Amino acid sequence: xxxxxxxxxxxxxxxxxxxxxxxxxxxxxxxxxxxxxxxxxxxxxxxxxxxxxxxxxxxxxxxxxxxxxxxxxxxxxxxxxxxxxxxxxxxxxxxxxxxxxxxxxxxxxxxxxxxxxxxxxxx
Numbered sequence: 001x002x003x004x005x006x007x008x009x010x011x012x013x014x015x016x017x018x019x020x021x022x023x024x025x026x027x028x029x030x031x032x033x034x035x036x037x038x039x040x041x042x043x044x045x046x047x048x049x050x051x052x053x054x055x056x057x058x059x060x061x062x063x064x065x066x067x068x069x070x071x072x073x074x075x076x077x078x079x080x081x082x083x084x085x086x087x088x089x090x091x092x093x094x095x096x097x098x099x100x101x102x103x104x105x106x107x108x109x110x111x112x113x114x115x116x117x118x119x120x121x122x123x
Contacts, residue, residue, distance in 0.1 A: 042076075049074050049113070056080060057087040064095055070116040078110040085109070 043051055051074040054060035066073045075092060077085035092114055096103035102115040115121065 046074055051076055053079055054088060055084075057084045057091070060088045060091065064092075067092075067095060067099055067101055067114055067116055070118075072113070072115045072119055074106065075112045075114065076110060077112070 042053060045051060049072050050066075052060075052063050053076045054063070060075065063073060063075065075088065077088050080088065089112065092112065093103050095101070096114055100117040102113075102119070102121075104113040104115065104121065105111075106113050113121070
């Protein structure tokens with residue numbers, strides 16, 4: 001609303017401006033190919049938070065920079081072998097504790113939300 005629209009509104013006249021409609025964004029999906037040749041469609045974002053799918057523990061260390069830069073993210077370990085998944089979860093739990101962040105289990109043994117210090121989640 002411009003200055004004149006504001007004046008007209010104060011004086012009781014209606015403005016000709018139409019309200020802006022907000023469109024809901026669709027969940028982005030990506031197709032991934034694994035070393036064994038399988039391909040999967042996986043969500044890239046959940047409620048605007050990026051989702052990462054490390055295939056092993058070494059690959060997961062790169063995501064620590066997001067937490068250090070105060071960015072929330074989700075880690076999915078459902079495509080890792082059990083030993084790597086446990087290492088990844090332990091690593092991010094320790095990192096979250098050390099950086100005063102929150103480590104939230106979204107889905108047991110699969111999906112974890114890591115929130116930097118000062119961020120909250122609406123439940």
